[in-house]
Amino acid sequence: MGLATDVYGEGVRIPPIRIVQGGETCADVMKLILTNVRSSSDERRADFEAQIGSLKTGELRLLEIVERRGEKKLVIMRPS
Numbered sequence: 077m078g079l080a081t082d083v084y085g086e087g088v089r090i091p092p093i094r095i096v097q098g099g100e101t102c103a104d105v106m107k108l109i110l111t112n113v114r115s116s117s118d119e120r121r122a123d124f125e126a127q128i129g130s131l132k133t134g135e136l137r138l139l140e141i142v143e144r145r146g147e148k149k150l151v152i153m154r155p156s
Contacts, residue, residue, distance in 0.1 A: 090108065106121070
């Protein structure tokens with residue numbers, strides 16, 4: 077744990093932005109993030125790649141369900 081007493085002392089705050097656009101990882105965004113981590117950037121890059129891979133798998137599985145069951149059976153959860 078660092079000595080920061082508030083979120084601003086932790087370092088760069090990055091608003092929600094796309095890391096992947098059109099199926100490709102945005103190199104500039106990834107560089108910005110990895111330049112501002114305390115631990116090994118190689119480890120963090122691998123973490124991001126694993127998370128992105130799991131999202132791609134989830135997307136494929138969801139599309140398979142829609143194809144098998146049809147769009148009308150798909151229940152979309154919306155925040156209330």
